[in-house]
Amino acid sequence: MTAAPDRTLDLTILSTSDIHGHIIPKHYANHLPQEAGLAKIATLVERERARGGPVLWIDNGDLIQGTPLAYYQARIAPDRANPLIAAMNELQVDAAAIGNHEFNYGLDHLRRAVGESQFPWLAANIVDAASGEPVFGKPYFVRELEGGVRVAVLGLCTPYIPNWENPSHIAGLGFLDAVETAKRWVAKLRDEERADVVVVTYHGGFERDLETGEQTETPTDENQGYALCRDVPGIDVLLTGHQHRTIAGVRVNGVVVSQPGHRGENVAKVSLQLELREGRGWAVAGGSSELLSVAGVEADERVLQLVDEAERLTQSWLDTPMGRVEGDMVVRDPMEVRLGDSPLIEFINKVQMDISGARISNTALFAEDSPGIPSNVTMRDIVSNYIYPNTLKVIRISGQDMRDALELSASYFARSDGSGSTGTGDWEGGDSGAAYWRGRAVEEEVDEGGAAYWRGRVAVNPKFLTPKPQPYNYDMWEGISYVLDIRRPEGDRVVQLDFEGEPVRMDAEYDVVMNNYRSGGGGNYLMFKDKPVVRDIPTDVSELIADYILRRGTIEATLDRNWKVVW
Structure with a gap:
């Protein structure tokens, strides 16, 4: 007979991915309204935080490229503060993963964005080619919640980047296999960091059908999400992206998985039920995922005002x-x-x-x-x-x-x-x-x-x-x-x-x-x-x-x- 838990705790993990520079909920081509963007995402995040209980928000990458606003900041006004980073700082995102499009404007641009960030960027498998050490700060972070619950978040990126990116934009970097890297770091998180919950935010997607396990794309190491769930013990939650899919309500090998689409059209919400059992510590007793759409949601005025000047400059440039x-x-x-x-x-x-x-x-x-x-x-x-x-x-x-x-x-x-x-x-x-x-x-x-x-x-x-x-x-x-x-x-x-x-x-x-x-x-x-x-x-x-x-x-x-x- 299983002993009743001494304590329980509900943990909410929110994830965005492939924002691709979208903040304002309008199309740049024609100014028409668009059900997308960080300004609307912000409203959903604040609603979840207002419910009470611990909430983590992780961005899964491909944040700083994709709209004229992002282009203008990178190419026309590189010395100005990055409006996307300013918005994420204001909204107090807990961490972000490095995505493949983060490299599109070169390493100097990416390093400036990382330097302006008040949150960690995670990428355990993007390393210095000479030393083999992770390039962008720590590969993970650990947050201790009430009751001593230790939640670890490990960042990974698709290692397929050298097949697409301009070589000068990734000079001196190495891109390691995501699965092998995860095996090393997840074990460390469990054994040395004493993590009760391990979340992997992986800027990559799934290479197999989530129900049947059948191969769904050409075998490469671009997308390794299924293999991460199958071959790496100790992962509780896998947050994915890169493929622009909408995935929720699914488990793979017992791992709760999600993917929120792109452009800030959805927030992926993972709900975990944690239990503290005598002599065994905290453990995940249950979990599920769902998608929260921004359709019909009002944009957060704080965000609109924060990026107003950058947006006006961009619009003026676009009309040149x-x-x-x-x-x-x-x-x-x-x-x-x-x-x-x-x-x-x-x-x-x-x-x-x-x-x-x-x-x-x-x-x-x-x-x-x-x-x-x-x-x-x-x-x-x-x-x-x-x-x-x-x-x-x-x-x-x-x-x-x-x-x-x-x-x-x-x-x-x-x-x-x-x-x-x-x-x-x-x-x-x-x-x-x-x-x-x-x-x-x-x-x-x-x-x-x-x-x-x-x-x-x-x-x-x-x-x-x-x-x-x-x-x-x-x-x-x-x-x-x-x-x-x-x-x-x-x-x-x-x-x-x-x-x-x-x-x-x-x-x-x-x-x-x-x-x-x-x-x-x-x-x-x-x-x-x-x-x-x-x-x-x-x-x-x-x-x-x-x-x-x-x-x-x-x-x-x-x-x-x-x-x-x-x-």
């Missing part, structure tokens, strides 16, 4: 005139853009080619809400389309690498009827270079901007939608001519591939300009990883685009229709 566009670069349908050459994508590729000197370029439409560029161009329009602080690299690849990359991009598409069959009717090209069905009874024909295609016949492959949408991993190329026939099986969809009027030779070498994320193999484009770097251009692409427009004053929307998708 850049130049004019002759023609149409507006995005009306992102699927249309991905089915055939578009003026916006052609323009970005031409900028990359002009700056780098390369004759071949690729880029992506990064988000479904990319608006395109209107006639009167401001900085707001540029950063609303090129949303990442990427730089450029020219790398030397083979013709086979090029074909393999195009096949990977072609796998972005799935036939929405699921049949994979060609059906009946003739394939014809639309005005934009897109292909569409004629003579087939389907729901609706769409004609926007001169491009015609049948809505409902093309869908996004689920592997580009889970664990999070990945529109940024579908590339479109300039400088080559190609056709993707997505009626064909994956891996055999490139039916034409030419360079300067001749078929691309599989054994020949070609210099291609692309962003640093892709050149490092990001998005599973491993054919680009470790290729010779012909030229490194360390300036942010959004700055390069702005400078290109400023120098010309007026740019022309062009369309050479060098590629199309047949479906």
Whole structure:
């Protein structure tokens, strides 16, 4: 018979993740309201604190990059106090994990942010390459609560960062395996720090189905959440992020897990019931997780006022005139853009080619809400389309690498009827270079901007939608001519591939300009990883685009229709 507890205690652990610079609950592209941001998160956190009992709030990383506000602070006004850190200080967050996007503006920027913080940053597996010691302060912290309960929080980050990040931004750092690192430190927390509760905040996600344990993504060390729960004894709670998923109400191998999405749309709340038993100390008797949405929640006025000046300066900068566009670069349908050459994508590729000197370029439409560029161009329009602080690299690849990359991009598409069959009717090209069905009874024909295609016949492959949408991993190329026939099986969809009027030779070498994320193999484009770097251009692409427009004053929307998708 189990003895009744001498005492009980309820502990609440709140986590945010992948805030990505969002404080104000408005869209930067159009000023419309947005159910997101730290100002709304603050209201939820204060509600939980007001309930009484111990509350810990841990941010899971990817905090200081992702909005024009964050960009302005990092690139335009780096000597000003970081508004994101100021907000977190004011709200008294207990700790933050280092996320992969924390490195996007370089180590000096990250170190300044850490230095301004009144809370610890945790990353046990990010170490000095020479000494092997954790770089960002202590890898964990211990909080002693009422009754002597000792709660330890260990920080980990995905070690896959060197596959994406500009090498100069992580110079001198080592990134250790998260699972092996956790084994070492969790044992220390239990044995030496006498922790009654061990929480791991891990800026990474899950590589397996949480119920079945089946592998759900390409085996790498990018996401190791499932392995942490399965292979590391002594973890009570695993707070995750990075994948932008919403996860609650789940346990993995007895470990309470959560993930709160991104942009500050939710707070993940873990509720633990602790019991003190005679001669055995405190232990976790029960636990659960849930998500608290910011939808309908009022923004905290303290936060709005705290960042008001930084926000006003950012908005003024965003409205800086850049130049004019002759023609149409507006995005009306992102699927249309991905089915055939578009003026916006052609323009970005031409900028990359002009700056780098390369004759071949690729880029992506990064988000479904990319608006395109209107006639009167401001900085707001540029950063609303090129949303990442990427730089450029020219790398030397083979013709086979090029074909393999195009096949990977072609796998972005799935036939929405699921049949994979060609059906009946003739394939014809639309005005934009897109292909569409004629003579087939389907729901609706769409004609926007001169491009015609049948809505409902093309869908996004689920592997580009889970664990999070990945529109940024579908590339479109300039400088080559190609056709993707997505009626064909994956891996055999490139039916034409030419360079300067001749078929691309599989054994020949070609210099291609692309962003640093892709050149490092990001998005599973491993054919680009470790290729010779012909030229490194360390300036942010959004700055390069702005400078290109400023120098010309007026740019022309062009369309050479060098590629199309047949479906």
